[in-house]
Amino acid sequence: xxxxxxxxxxxxxxxxxxxxxxxxxxxxxxxxxxxxxxxxxxxxxxxxxxxxxxxxxxxxxxxxxxxxxxxxxxxxxxxxxxxxxxxxxxxxxxxxxxxxxxxxxxxxxxxxxxxxxxxxxxxxxxxxxxxxxxxxxxxxxxxxxxxxxxxxxxxxxxxxxxxxxxxxxxxxxxxxxxxxxxxxxxxxxxxxxxxxxxxxxxxxxxxxxxxxxxxxxxxxxxxxxxxxxxxxxxxxxxxxxxxxxxxxxxxxxxxxxxxxxxxxxxxxxxxxxxxxxxxxxxxxxxxxxxxxxxxxxxxxxxxxxxxxxxxxxxxxxxxxxxxxxxxxxxxxxxxxxxxxxxxxxxxxxxxxxxxxxxxxxxxxxxxxxxxxxxxxxxxxxxxxxxxxxxxxxxxxxxxxxxxxxxxxxxxxxxxxxxxxxxxxxxxxxxxxxxxxxxxxxxxxxx
Ligand code: ATP
Ligand code: MG
Numbered sequence: 538x539x540x541x542x543x544x545x546x547x548x549x550x551x552x553x554x555x556x557x558x559x560x561x562x563x564x565x566x567x568x569x570x571x572x573x574x575x576x577x578x579x580x581x582x583x584x585x586x587x588x589x590x591x592x593x594x595x596x597x598x599x600x601x602x603x604x605x606x607x608x609x610x611x612x613x614x615x616x617x618x619x620x621x622x623x624x625x626x627x628x629x630x631x632x633x634x635x636x637x638x639x640x641x642x643x644x645x646x647x648x649x650x651x652x653x654x655x656x657x658x659x660x661x662x663x664x665x666x667x668x669x670x671x672x673x674x675x676x677x678x679x680x681x682x683x684x685x686x687x688x689x690x691x692x693x694x695x696x697x698x699x700x701x702x703x704x705x706x707x708x709x710x711x712x713x714x715x716x717x718x719x720x721x722x723x724x725x726x727x728x729x730x731x732x733x734x735x736x737x738x739x740x741x742x743x744x745x746x747x748x749x750x751x752x753x754x755x756x757x758x759x760x761x762x763x764x765x766x767x768x769x770x771x772x773x774x775x776x777x778x779x780x781x782x783x784x785x786x787x788x789x790x791x792x793x794x795x796x797x798x799x800x801x802x803x804x805x806x807x808x809x810x811x812x813x814x815x816x817x818x819x820x821x822x823x824x825x826x827x828x829x830x831x832x833x834x835x836x837x838x839x840x841x842x843x844x845x846x847x848x849x850x851x852x853x854x855x856x857x858x859x860x861x862x863x864x865x866x867x868x869x870x871x872x873x874x875x876x877x878x879x880x881x882x883x884x885x886x887x888x889x890x891x892x893x894x895x896x897x898x899x900x901x902x903x904x905x906x907x908x909x910x911x912x913x914x915x916x917x918x919x920x921x922x923x924x925x926x927x928x929x930x931x932x933x934x935x936x937x938x939x940x941x942x943x944x945x946x947x948x949x950x951x952x953x954x955x956x957x958x959x960x961x962x963x964x965x966x967x968x969x970x971x972x973x974x975x976x977x978x979x980x981x982x983x
Contacts, residue, residue, distance in 0.1 A: 545614065545617050545618070545649055545652060546649075547649060547650060547651055547652055548648045548649055548650060549650075550625075550648075550650065553572060553574075553625050553627075553648060554572065555572055555573065555574045555625070556570075556571050556572045556573075557571045557572070557573055558573075558593055558594065558595045559573070559575070559591070559592070559593045559595045559596040559597055559598045559637065559638070560595035560596055560638070562598050562630060562637075562638055562640050562641075562642065563638050563639060563640050564632040564638075564639045564640050566630040566640060567630055567631060567632050567640070568629055568630065568631075569629065569630050570627070570628070570629055571627075571628065571629070571630055571642060572625060572626070572627045573591060573593070573598050573600075573625070573626050573628075573642060574591070574593065574623070574624070574625040574626075574650075575591040575592050575593035575598065575623070575624070576591065576592050576593075576621055576622065576623050576624075576681070577589055577590070577591060577592075577618055577619070577620050577621060577622050577623075577624060577653075578590045578591070578592040578597060578620065578621075578661070578662050579620065579662070580616075580618060580620060582616055585603060585604045585605070586601065586602070586603050586604070587601075587602045587612070587615050587616050588600070588601055588602075589602070589615060589618060589626075591624065591626065592662075592681070594686070596637060596638075597637045598637065598641075598642060599633065599636040599637060599641040599642070600615075600626050600628070600641065600642045600643075600644050601631075601633070601636075601641045601642070601643060601644075602615045602616075602643075602644050603643075606643060607643070607644050607645065611644060611645075611646070611647060614647060614649075615644065615647060618647075618649060619652055619653050620653060620656070621653035621656070621657070621661070622649055622650075622651060622652045622653045623649075623650045623651045624647060624648060624649050624650060625647065625648045625650065626642060626644050626646070626647050627644070627645050627646040627647070628642045628643045628644040628645045628646070629642070629643045629645065630642060630643075631643050657675060657678050658671050658674075658675065659671055659672055659675075659679070661678060661679075661681055661682060662682070662683070663682070664682075664683075664684055665684075666679075666682075669967060669969060669970075673969065673975065673980065673983075674983070676973070676974055676983050677983070680973065683818055684818060684819060685970065686815075687812075687814075687815035687816075687818040687819050687963075688815075688819065688959070688963050688965060688970060688971060689973065690812060690815050691808055691812050691815050691816070691819075691959065691962075691963055692955070692959055692971065694807065694808055694811050694812050695804055695807075695808060695955070695958070695959065696760065696955075697807075698803060698804040698807035698808065699758075699760065699781055699800065699804060700760075701807070702799075702800050702803045702804070703758045703783065703800070706756070706796065707756050708756040708757060708758045708783065708785070709754045709756065709757055709758075710757075710758055710759065710760070711746075711747070711750050711754070711757045711758070711759050712759060712761060713740075713743040713746035713747065713750070713759060713761070714740065714746065715739060715740045715761070715762060715764075716730065716732060716737050716738075716739065716740070717737065717738050717739075717740050718735075718737060718738070718933070718936075719738070719930075719933040719934065726765065726766035726767075726768070727739065727741055727764075727765075727766065728764050728766055728776075739764035740762075740763060740764060741763055741764060741765050742763050742780065742782070742952060743759050743761060743763075743780070743782050744782075744882075744884065744952070745884075745934075745937045747759060747782050747783075747784040747950065748784055748884070748913060748937075748945075748948065748950075749937065749940050750784070751784050751785060751786045751946075751948050752940065752943070752945065755785060755786050755787075756784075756785040756786075757783075757784050757785070758781065758782060758783045758784075759780075759781075759782045760779060760780075760781055760782075760955070761779065761780065761782070762777055762778065762779055762780070763777075763778055763779075763780045763952075764776060764777050765778070767977070767978065768978075769978070770977055770978050770979065772966060772967050772968060773905060773957060773960070773968050774968065774977070775956060775968055775969070775972060775975055775976055775977060776976040776977055776978065777972075777976040778954055778955070778956050778957075778972070779954075779955040779956065779972075780952045780953065780954060780955065781952070781953040781954075781955055781958075782950065782951075782952045782953075783796070783797075783910075783950050783951055783952075783953075784948060784949070784950030785948060785949065785950060786946045786947065786948040787946055787947060787948070788947070788948070788949050789896060789912040789947065789949050790874075790886075790896040790897060790898055790910060790911050790912040790949050792949060793910050793949045793950055793951055794832070794872055794874070794898055794910070795829075797900060797908060797910065797951055797953065798828055798829060798830045798870070798872075798900075799828065801826065801830075801870060801900075801958075802825060802826055802828055804958075805823060805825055805826065805962060806825055808823075808962065809823065809825065819963055819964055819965075820964070821962070821963060821964035823962045826869060826870050830869075830870045830871050830872055830900075831867070831871040831872070832871070832872045832874055832898075833867070833871060833872070833873055833874070834873070834874050834875045835873055835874070835875050835876045835877065835894070836851075836875065836894075838855075838863065838873060839851055841863075841866070842855075842859055842862060842863070845862055845866075847859050847862050851877065852877045852879055852880065853880075854880055860904040860905075860906075861904050863901070863903075863904060864901075864903035864904025864905070865904075867901075867903070868903055869902065869903070870900065870901070870902050870961070871900075871901050872898045872899065872900055872901070873898060873899045873901060874897070874898045875888065875894045875895070875896070875897065875898075876894070876895055876897045876898075876899075877893060877894060877895070878892060878893055878894060878895040881895050881897045881909075881911060882927075883914075883920065883923040883924045883926075883927050883929060884911075884913050884914055884920065884923075885897050885911040885912075885913065885914070885923075886911060886912040886913055886914045886915075895911060895912075896911055896912035896949075897909070897910070897911035897912075898910055898911065898951075900951075900953070902960075902961040905957060905960065905961065906957070907953060907954055907957045907958050907961060908951050908952060908953040908954065908958075909951065909952060910949065910950055910951025910952065911949060911950075911951075912947065912948075912949045913947075913948050913949060913950070915941070915945045915946060915947050915948060916941070917938060917941035917942065920938065920941060921938070955971075956968050956971040956972050959971040
């Protein structure tokens with residue numbers, strides 16, 4: 538058969554509207570008229586029959602064009618479509634065992650909305666791509682990969698679960714400023730910015746604001762960005778991450794440990810229930826963890842590490858090597874409690890029985906820290922004392938300290954890193970793939 542090459546042009550949407558997503562094209566629609574839209578993921582041309590796969594947010598649709606069914610003009614047009622172009626197809630559904638969801642679309646009309654002018658520099662429809670930077674440079678296209686869509690669907694679901702859980706527990710969601718005048722805590726480096734004629738900073742944690750807000754709302758949570766100028770590129774640090782921050786009054790660290798572990802189990806159950814398909818795409822089998830999570834004190838783990846000949850002294854934070862060792866001994870979720878007071882921020886409450894230790898905890902998953910929390914100091918004199926010890930300029934914190942003249946009750950809370958938490962049950966090993974547009978030392982775009 539002689540083949541004429543038609544020159545394709547881009548068409549407007551006009552009154553074309555999608556009637557079905559790929560997930561809805563099933564045998565029960567047999568003979569129904571549908572209008573589907575998406576991107577061309579593959580074309581197979583067998584002479585008198587051409588198959589086009591259209592990908593949309595839910596999956597794939599097979600469009601099967603036969604010369605004797607759709608006529609020469611449409612048939613030639615279909616053969617000329619380029620992969621990755623965005624198109625719409627009007628046609629009839631036909632049962633077809635070998636097609637996705639057991640049905641295909643027989644085309645009657647097609648519109649090409651946008652012709653792909655370039656081939657992406659990586660395989661858009663493959664599971665893995667060796668070089669993450671090539672993908673990140675073209676993130677919007679990269680995110681169309683099935684694995685990543687599964688991750689971000691699960692992320693969305695996780696956020697729903699968190700809001701549902703904390704709502705039921707009587708928490709109110711708040712939003713605190715992200716532009717601040719002074720550091721929230723020592724340690725993590727801040728990003729300075731111009732604020733009119735002054736210097737300001739991007740917030741590294743909503744800590745002080747959430748503590749203040751318990752004075753009005755008692756139980757608060759925030760889901761918001763934290764910014765940290767992390768000195769090195771690692772698989773678990775971003776310069777901009779999302780923190781799930783929880784704070785409540787008339788409780789101590791043991792109460793929020795209990796709350797946090799129940800929240801983790803609630804989320805995992807929720808995701809298993811609602812996102813089983815996505816979990817399957819990720820080939821990551823997760824089991825509901827059982828409660829309570831194991832608790833180890835800092836002192837216990839120092840002993841354990843020393844027995845394993847690890848280099849660590851009492852008072853040190855665990856090094857990457859120490860954490861790897863811990864992760865090889867303790868799997869799954871567990872808490873490290875009662876840290877040395879010197880290793881935790883100024884607002885952390887020392888233990889009454891031993892001031893060298895504080896009422897604090899980290900939630901771990903193997904070698905990965907996913908949350909830190911504590912009982913907070915609620916007395917102004919104690920707070921001032923700790924701030925001075927840590928070399929902080931107390932005047933800069935006047936806006937915060939003044940609240941403590943008005944009856945701040947005992948309170949406690951935690952910050953859970955959303956991206957790190959997602960790594961624990963999606964199987965994603967590089968934190969960059971749990972966030973849409975990762976920021977790190979070397980990357981500021983897209
Ligand atoms: P790390 O020691 O691993 O750098 P951190 O102890 O400095 O973390 P916290 O200040 O305790 O972090 O913050 C609470 C939580 O916020 C952490 O447990 C983690 O889940 C998350 N988090 C902190 N910094 C980052 C970051 N740079 N990228 C991603 N998540 C982070
Ligand atoms: Mg921490």
